Amino acid sequence: MARVVTVANQKGGVGKTTTSVNMAAALAHQGAKVLVIDLDPQGNASTALGAEHTSGTVSSYEVLIGQTEPTDAMQASSQHDGLFCIPATIDLAGAEIELVSMVRREYRLHDALRRGFLEEQGFDFVFIDCPPSLGLITINAMTAVDEVLIPIQCEYYALEGVGQLLGNISMIREHLNHNLHISGVLLTMYDARTRLASDVADEVRNQFGEVVLKNVIPRSVKVSEAPGFGQTVIEYDPTSRGAMAYFDAAKEFSERGDYQPHETTGPIGVSPEVYAQLEGEN
Template sequence: MIPLRRSPSPAVRFEAGVPQQPTPDTALEATPPVTADDTPGTSVTPPGTESAYVSRETPTREEDDPPLAMEAMRAVQILNPSGEVTMPRPDRTRVMGVANQKGGVGKTTTTVNLAVALALHGNRVLVVDLDPQGNASTGLNVPHHTGVPDVYDCLINSVPLEEVAQGVEGIPNLWCVPATIDLAGAEIELVSVVARESRLARAIAAYPGHFDYVFIDCPPSLGLLTVNALVAAQEVLIPIQCEYYALEGLNQLINNINLVRQHLNPKLEVSTILLTMYDRRTRLADAVEQDVRNHFGDKVLQAVIPRNVRVSEAPSYGQSVMTYDPGSRGATSYFEAAQEIAERGVKEPVSRNA
């Protein structure tokens, strides 16, 4: 795999399709050569331009590569420079399952970025990676190779959740329970386990600490892992891609949620719908948005996540888009979505009876 270079600073980064400022390498190429008429020792750089552009690729005397904690601080300064925006903490823990049996709709991306946005603004957040692919663990730069204690140990071997939860580097209020490839066999192994549908719910309830939010990243299926997430959750957040195929399987997901509510978890409800991968250039995206809003009403967040290349690039650096490029449209959209979720949690009861 070809290694990717770090992206320029958001202060000089522009969206895809718009020319970017030259990198230090191209800037050197643009510097006129020293001629015989130039006085030795005289700089050929125009006055006042020495510090006009400093790339994140240029090492400073203090550090060669700024830690993720500095990236997080920079993200808060860019996304919320005045400090006026607050994300209030709920009175009780909100356990949210991020589910949609269709793959590629943005479940993991939504989980990671909402968790980081809330954690950067004072909320204590736990991300439970319940997808055997482990993409949420990758996006948070949490080790999840074979042999690392993971959510599989909690589900199958009843290992306490606090023993497998890892702190996310650079973000003090964020923890992650990783998923390794071992989780791929959990669907079959859970079949013969006692109280198989409520294993995750018991593990979360037994956690000794307090979290404001617990996000459960579900796999793109409706198997026992997803059922465990729905039994453990109070709320379901459904990311919906703004394309026609995304709507086809939605009824089946809603039916399964209703079945879980009737037989296993009466407190479960679909509380949040988030539209993702919105392309304003297409009429289809507008049509899908209108259909979803007409059907789900106020459950649909006003914030809409656009298609944005920075959102796709961020996981390759083990970061969320919130810290990778806080000034991008993807980051600001997830910031607005997180703020909306936080405000709704304060205005409405966290736990509702169906």
């Protein structure tokens, strides 16, 4: 079965899109078949993957409102054989309003993906890049998946908004999708020269425990430059520090598997060892 992951953080500028496309590209280079679904009207993930996303292109908008099947909206990435994208166009900006009156408005993406599409296509991973707000589009992203990957930047106010995100995930988990949980936290924009980055990393690890990936993503000019060339950093400069860090993080995320939460940890996943330990204590 495909691991279907929403990359989410209500705070802007933390590396959501960068993480979505580079984790996907790294996994594709490691032999996986990977799909990125762009649900952000800005279409930055589509740009980074070299996907066509001008207005009128068949996109995630048509998938959400039921005008087309995911297969018809999917584009193969020119960057790697195993990498695919369902792009976002500016049409998606109006989808919030249109979805309000629709049947199963919170489950439109779930229904489109889970009624045969994922099984037919044989994806190993699906990454959903969503906008930095909790509207119906983001809720659709959360009900379509089991796993949430949260990028957190190693800067001031890093955990600002994360408490609210945890609350929203808990609420969706309780009312709309009982399987939803945080299976990974990725530290981004890490500057090893500063004490601040180290302090923030420690704070995040204290709050989230072992669900935080051991590999961190350093500040990297190459990571920032790559989208301007319509590429991921994996394609743009595969030997750069940023690309190597995403390779390592993707490999770790893949090899360690899905960290499931224990009933005592809310929506936050734990390692199998910690899970067994908590079960023993209970």
